Amino acid sequence: MKGEQALGIALLSSGLDEQLARLEAAKSQDDLQPLIEELRDQFGVDHIVYHWVAADGEQFGCGTYDPAWVARYLERGYLRIDPVIVGCYQRFHPVDWKRFDWSSKAARAFLRDAIEYGVGNQGFSVPIRGPNGQFALFTLNHSCTDFEWQEFTEHHRRELILVAHYFNQKALEFQPGRGPKPATLSPREVDAMTLIAVGYSRAQVADTLSISESTLRVYIESARFKLGALNTTHAVAQALQRGLIVV
Amino acid sequence: MIRYLYASELARHPGLARTMFRDRADQFRTRLGWEVELDASGEERDAYDAMNPLYVIWERADGSHGGSMRLMPTTGDTMINDHFGHLTGGVRIESALIWECTRFCLARDTDPGAAAALMLAGGEVMQGFGVEHFVGVFDARMVRIYNRIGAAPEVLGSEGEGRARISVGLWSFSPEARARVAASAGIDPVQSRAWFEAAFGPVGARIAAVAA
Known part of the structure; x- marks a missing residue:
């Protein structure tokens, strides 16, 4: 159209x-x-x-x-x-x-x-x-x-x-008086993103971290937002590129 | 009926606002025993009420408050990130797609269906504004109410025991949950939608008429 x-x-x-x-x-x-x-x-x-x-x-x-x-x-x-x-x-x-x-x-x-x-x-x-x-x-x-x-x-x-x-x-x-603030992830977000980066399914990540899948969903959504990403794949790439996660 | 009012709009509804803050005092201080502050006129307000939150309010037939909840984007200051980080695994919950929902309150003698009507309104907000989740802090005793209206949150973390138990919960809103809550509220989804449209401005052709 x-x-x-x-x-x-x-x-x-x-x-x-x-x-x-x-x-x-x-x-x-x-x-x-x-x-x-x-x-x-x-x-x-x-x-x-x-x-x-x-x-x-x-x-x-x-x-x-x-x-x-x-x-x-x-x-x-x-x-x-x-x-x-x-x-x-x-x-x-x-x-x-x-x-x-x-x-x-x-x-x-x-x-x-x-x-x-x-x-x-x-x-x-x-x-x-x-x-x-x-x-x-x-x-x-x-x-x-x-x-x-x-x-x-x-x-x-x-x-x-x-x-x-x-x-x-x-x-x-770029606000005056405010230096660049690199996105930082909390240890739990780092754990979640790292496991996703190495190919774990969401169920496996939740199981490994002993959290519910809903909790994991919130961690991922939150990490995605902090990394300025539209989707999880992009977020993982961003986290790797910035050295926030290492796999 | 359901009203959606930013704090800056409450001045136009003084009776509704006054009874809301008094009912909050009654629920959180008197009944739940939370250490919330009351002002000289017995109204409960906290720092977040001063940040122009969006209130979703069940207004009773006499114009008084029957129940309400308070919404804030998690991209700004929120109660959960400021005070309850230890219940979310130290994760600062922050996303344009997640809003915080706090101070869920019901008047003592409110209309049956008020709680469900509020949840239905929460669903309108999600659908209307592209919000995917609400997160909120709630008291153990609210769980029964949430379950009854078919909108039980997923608990992300809790602390305390018995009466003093406080949890951080997550709400999503599937079409099935929406239908369940609508039935529980006894409100036609069309009516619910109409209240939302009335609050945020109907999609009109006025702009097109000028532009033509």
């Missing part, structure tokens, strides 16, 4: 691992802008935008909107009426833009203006709650029909949520 192809459904998963590896390797804040452009191309959407606000008010952002739109947004003070910001600030559930309240005159005028500047009519935003009250927002934006967008977001929601958080984890590393 054309819409799906344009939105990159078929090709996404394999390529995304590569983007995440490159994200992992980013060395400075300056590396994030080209990365967000690559992610946009990988997802096949018009725009991706990332923005964070620390508890002390410090901000950082990058994204693919037209700089003229960003300038206009700031000049007009749109932050106060943008339904996406109003609907996401200090929250933590992912949301399709159609769920926001666009009914006010100001919101409708804002959206018309945004579209003039190349912002698409569809959006999906992932608000992120990080450590110490950090708040960030990761948004995908595109122009397509409601049906195409629904297909895309339903199909990719899990990946979108994870990529949003991994992007945030990386951005946090």
Whole structure:
């Protein structure tokens, strides 16, 4: 189907691992802008935008909107009426833009203006709650029909949520005054990932570690997240590469 | 009915909020004997209530609180990671796909089905927001209630004996569990879905109309 192809459904998963590896390797804040452009191309959407606000008010952002739109947004003070910001600030559930309240005159005028500047009519935003009250927002934006967008977001929601958080984890590393914090795994997570790396089945790992399979599932999910991985195979590769596990 | 309210939205529901924090005091301090702090007006709040959690609340016909639970993402500060790491094998449970569920509370004389309604709402959150698991700390005496409504957690770790036993549990929500809990709550899944949609904004065509 054309819409799906344009939105990159078929090709996404394999390529995304590569983007995440490159994200992992980013060395400075300056590396994030080209990365967000690559992610946009990988997802096949018009725009991706990332923005964070620390508890002390410090901000950082990058994204693919037209700089003229960003300038206009700031000049007009749109932050106060943008339904996406109003609907996401200090929250933590992912949301399709159609769920926001666009009914006010100001919101409708804002959206018309945004579209003039190349912002698409569809959006999906992932608000992120990080450590110490950090708040960030990761948004995908595109122009397509409601049906195409629904297909895309339903199909990719899990990946979108994870990529949003991994992007945030990386951005946090570059926060002034905060050195790179290598992902560390607890001894139990190291045990679990090591046994998986050497080919044990989940049942065998659980049995060996004397834990239930549910407990193991949580350890693996937690380790995967800390390693910025989409799946267990990728997580094992990451853990090996970083020397967190040795087999 | 079920309400989904961030802490920042509670001010618009003062009666509901007041009775929730009082019922929490009654459950956790008076009945369970936990060392929780009460404020001057007898309401129980902790540091996590100040971090804008999402409350899932069973509101009774008279507008008062009948039961509730408190949800937080495990990517931020959580009770389990801050205080109960020794019950999870020292593993810091942290994932965008796992949320923490704490302060599961029922009013003394609540409606039958309130507990199941809350669990059903938990399922809506999972399905609606791509959450794969809830983790939570709970008292031994809650196990009976969870079992009765068909939403027993998998226990990751426990400490203490008898009345003082505290566990960290994990909830998943299969379609079968969902059907079981819906039956136990006596709530039509369509109704449950409608409460969720009402709280988080129906998917409307308004944006499309502007864009056209």
